[in-house]
Amino acid sequence: MATRGRGGNQLRAHSIPRQVRTPSAIQAQAITGALPGLWRLLTPAEQTTWGELASTLPARDALGQTITLSGYALYIACTRRLITIGITEPLTSAPTAPSVPPIYGFQASPLYNDPTDPTALYDIQLTTAEPLPNGFIPVLRASAAVSQARGNIRASNLRVIQAGAIWPSQPQSALDSWQAIYGTTPPVGTITFELSLVDPASGLVGAAVRTSTSHSFTPVPTPPPGDLTIQIEGTTVAVVSDGSISIEGTVIAD
Numbered sequence: 001m002a003t004r005g006r007g008g009n010q011l012r013a014h015s016i017p018r019q020v021r022t023p024s025a026i027q028a029q030a031i032t033g034a035l036p037g038l039w040r041l042l043t044p045a046e047q048t049t050w051g052e053l054a055s056t057l058p059a060r061d062a063l064g065q066t067i068t069l070s071g072y073a074l075y076i077a078c079t080r081r082l083i084t085i086g087i088t089e090p091l092t093s094a095p096t097a098p099s100v101p102p103i104y105g106f107q108a109s110p111l112y113n114d115p116t117d118p119t120a121l122y123d124i125q126l127t128t129a130e131p132l133p134n135g136f137i138p139v140l141r142a143s144a145a146v147s148q149a150r151g152n153i154r155a156s157n158l159r160v161i162q163a164g165a166i167w168p169s170q171p172q173s174a175l176d177s178w179q180a181i182y183g184t185t186p187p188v189g190t191i192t193f194e195l196s197l198v199d200p201a202s203g204l205v206g207a208a209v210r211t212s213t214s215h216s217f218t219p220v221p222t223p224p225p226g227d228l229t230i231q232i233e234g235t236t237v238a239v240v241s242d243g244s245i246s247i248e249g250t251v252i253a254d
Helices: 023-041 044-054 069-082 176-182
Strands: 002-005 008-011 109-112 119-128 139-142 157-161 188-198 210-215 224-231 235-243 245-247 252-254
Touching: 023 069, 023 119, 044 069, 109 210, 119 188, 119 210, 139 176, 157 176, 188 224
Parallel strands: none
Antiparallel strands: 002 008, 109 119, 139 157, 139 188, 188 210, 224 235, 245 252
16 A cells, blocks of 8 residues: 655555444444534534533443533434434434433343254343333344353443334344344354333433343254256256255255
8 A cells, every 4th residue: 555654655565454344333433423513503502401411411431430421422422312213303402301211120031943952043032020111212232142251241342233113012032133233143152232211302311221141052064065956747857966955044955
């Protein structure tokens, strides 16, 4: 890669970034980049109301220490949450802080095809001790499937897998949403889920709760490919070597 600096022209090896930018990461960056412009559209009086609200809502930083956000930071956070749940109407003056009810008994349970000899993970089902309250939108985040020895899951390790819809019933299915973000589930791993409730009028959020589940199963080995003979009314019309036929990932003929 050629660059030009104070010392003149320079050549250096091109390095691939360690963190690959996924489509969801690119989308999140685009959304976040547009938010400061919304703040600048507010009047000074409207911006002041956000500063006053922020002073009454203590937050915690990455180290767990109590901090006070600026009005700008609170506005950006609330607007981002509303966009996450599908609400794009810009906020203006700061709202009255709602009372977001807590979430109790959040649990995740893997569901296998055979509990005694599992060869497939059918689902991961989420439940709470009490039904989620009406009027608030659940946002579900999850980590990748990591080693069971890893215990420190940070907020940056979690990605939104469900948002913008009320849970219709319990248990709530999570595996399809997880796979849409992370891909195929590995045979062994621990997934951490985080659930929070967002007020759709203000973007303010209640206390998040977490739960983790470990899953382990033995996938059925795929048979080696063989010769496929195609016949019509008993007459061989073609032979395909080193092939197999599968339906939804399951080999049915080889």
